[in-house]
Amino acid sequence: MVYRFIGIEDLAANALIELLEKSGCRRVDFETLLKYGNAVTNVLRENGDEATLLLSKEYTNELIRNYSDFFEIDHSDQKNDAIVLREEKTVEDLRNRFRAFLTLDYLLAFTDSKSLAELGVAV
Amino acid sequence: MSFKLFKDPIYGYVEIDSEIVRSIIDTACFQRLRNIRQTSYAPLYPASFHNRFIHSIGVYHLGRKVFDSVHNSMGSLEQMFLEELDNAKRLFELALQHAMRSIDKYFALSESGSRFFSLDSLTRNGEDFGNKGKISLLADEDVLYIMKNVYSDDLMDEYFFRGSRRHPLWKSEAEYRALFDNELGKNKLDEFEITFKEIEKYLIDYFSIPVINEKVLEHIEREERKIIEKKSTIPDKDYKNLMDGMKKIKKWVDCLSRIASENDILFDFVIISANKFKSGFLKQDLEKILIVFPSLKLIPSIKEVSTILTSEKTRDSFFYLFYKSKDHDGKDKEVPVKAIAEALAGELFVFVT
Numbered sequence: 298m299v300y301r302f303i304g305i306e307d308l309a310a311n312a313l314i315e316l317l318e319k320s321g322c323r324r325v326d327f328e329t330l331l332k333y334g335n336a337v338t339n340v341l342r343e344n345g346d347e348a349t350l351l352l353s354k355e356y357t358n359e360l361i362r363n364y365s366d367f368f369e370i371d372h373s374d375q376k377n378d379a380i381v382l383r384e385e386k387t388v389e390d391l392r393n394r395f396r397a398f399l400t401l402d403y404l405l406a407f408t409d410s411k412s413l414a415e416l417g418v419a420v
Numbered sequence: 421m422s423f424k425l426f427k428d429p430i431y432g433y434v435e436i437d438s439e440i441v442r443s444i445i446d447t448a449c450f451q452r453l454r455n456i457r458q459t460s461y462a463p464l465y466p467a468s469f470h471n472r473f474i475h476s477i478g479v480y481h482l483g484r485k486v487f488d489s490v491h492n493s494m495g496s497l498e499q500m501f502l503e504e505l506d507n508a509k510r511l512f513e514l515a516l517q518h519a520m521r522s523i524d525k526y527f528a529l530s531e532s533g534s535r536f537f538s539l540d541s542l543t544r545n546g547e548d549f550g551n552k553g554k555i556s557l558l559a560d561e562d563v564l565y566i567m568k569n570v571y572s573d574d575l576m577d578e579y580f581f582r583g584s585r586r587h588p589l590w591k592s593e594a595e596y597r598a599l600f601d602n603e604l605g606k607n608k609l610d611e612f613e614i615t616f617k618e619i620e621k622y623l624i625d626y627f628s629i630p631v632i633n634e635k636v637l638e639h640i641e642r643e644e645r646k647i648i649e650k651k652s653t654i655p656d657k658d659y660k661n662l663m664d665g666m667k668k669i670k671k672w673v674d675c676l677s678r679i680a681s682e683n684d685i686l687f688d689f690v691i692i693s694a695n696k697f698k699s700g701f702l703k704q705d706l707e708k709i710l711i712v713f714p715s716l717k718l719i720p721s722i723k724e725v726s727t728i729l730t731s732e733k734t735r736d737s738f739f740y741l742f743y744k745s746k747d748h749d750g751k752d753k754e755v756p757v758k759a760i761a762e763a764l765a766g767e768l769f770v771f772v773t
Contacts, residue, residue: 301625358705363695363737396658397665398618400626401647404658 301341301348303403305356306364308334309380310395311407312416317388319418324371326379327352332415340406367394426477429470434481448544448557450476455559483512575629575690586690586742589757593694593738599761608768613737619669620691620739632676632689640670675767679760680743685753690742 309325312333316322325333334350341348360368360380367386371379382391396404406412413419423435436445444450453473459465487509491502540547546556552570555562567576578585590596600609623630626639644666651659680687707723743760747753 304621359695392657392661394618396661398622398669399662399665400622401643401650401654401662403625404654404662405650408655408658 301346302351303334303348304351305360307395310391313382314388314391315413315416315418324379324381326377328377333412336412336415337406340409340412428474428478431478431481434477452557452559455561457560586744588740588742589760600765604765612768613739615668616691616739617693617737619672620693622669630691632673633687637673640666679763683755684747685755686744686746688744692740694738
């Protein structure tokens with residue numbers, strides 16, 4: 298069994314690729330992101346890999362520090378912050394940056410129908 | 421109100437409210453801090469032996485002095501503000517607990533770390549690892565035991581066998597700039613850093629540790645074959661991206677393999693991004709914090725009253741590349757750092773097809 302971690306940047310980027318392509322949406326709130334992440338870890342677990350989500354405040358800070366050219370945080374809904382793709386970035390930018398150095402198992406889990414269902418988008 | 425006294429090596433006797441001692445300091449989780457070195461495993465300060473327990477007492481002492489000083493200088497202000505200050509002081513006292521949960525983040529992210537740096541390992545009941553033993557109230561002794569006996573590997577051994585440790589090709593951002601700034605323009609330097617950052621991430625995702633060696637080369641070839649086999653299940657755009665990514669990683673792994681061979685050193689490199697050494701605080705968050713000066717009507721932010729946040733911006737994706745200065749027979753080997761930097765810079769202008 299392989300033990301792995303899913304960073305908030307990969308989770309957010311992959312969620313936004315699917316949301317942007319399938320519904321034109323450029324934001325994903327943390328509640329949805331957590332549900333999506335849980336679905337992704339379940340898919341990996343079904344395939345024999347154990348994975349942990351890294352979504353704490355500290356990792357969110359790292360996301361902003363390391364990928365501020367891609368994402369910003371929207372605090373307008375006080376109960377549920379959201380990660381928003383910066384206006385100048387496209388889905389192609391996201392793909393080139395976040396789906397090039399991705400392992401195949403992760404990609405298949407991020408795009409699995411059960412994971413996408415949590416984002417509310419069809420396969 | 422009764423107090424207990426703690427002897428601090430710097431500040432002398434520190435008075436702490438008995439209620440705080442009973443509810444926080446006397447707990448097993450806080451006492452655990454006596455067995456955790458404040459400077460962790462950093463070899464820079466070998467004479468620094470103080471632990472997180474006394475560090476936390478010292479922070480508490482200084483923090484209280486600040487609150488008392490602010491409180492005493494505000495006698496004429498309205499009661500509501502004083503209450504807010506008292507609440508903040510109470511919160512600060514409770515913040516003593518922050519130290520209880522402190523663990524080494526980088527190690528916690530490794531495969532072995534993830535398994536015993538769990539919340540259960542921090543409790544009295546602990547976590548059972550079967551034939552590998554049980555860990556409760558995790559402390560330095562447990563980490564050393566595990567490093568030596570349970571998850572012993574090449575990276576762990578560097579802590580004990582200092583003579584065979586890896587060395588960074590550049591030891592600071594200044595050295596890095598001296599090696600590359602004249603060779604590469606800003607765009608190429610950004611490309612170089614982002615690529616290595618992504619390779620590091622890929623290696624951690626897959627191997628838990630960011631080591632580049634023969635094993636990684638074999639893995640990439642295997643992974644490429646796997647992606648080709650599963651082509652029909654992967655969307656076209658993602659297939660192209662995955663293959664491009666694999667080619668980029670392979671290009672750099674091949675480059676490092678060639679560098680090792682040409683310089684007769686072991687094919688063994690480690691990438692560590694500098695972000696691992698930064699605090700979790702964001703400048704953007706800190707600079708917005710408002711500072712209330714009772715004598716001023718205007719309430720400025722930290723950014724407006726301090727120059728601490730305006731220092732020169734460091735490179736976001738700056739990284740270190742470590743190598744082993746040994747040849748294949750285990751003998752020490754002088755490494756021509758400048759020549760290696762030139763080889764790396766030259767590789768940036770080689771395009772994969």
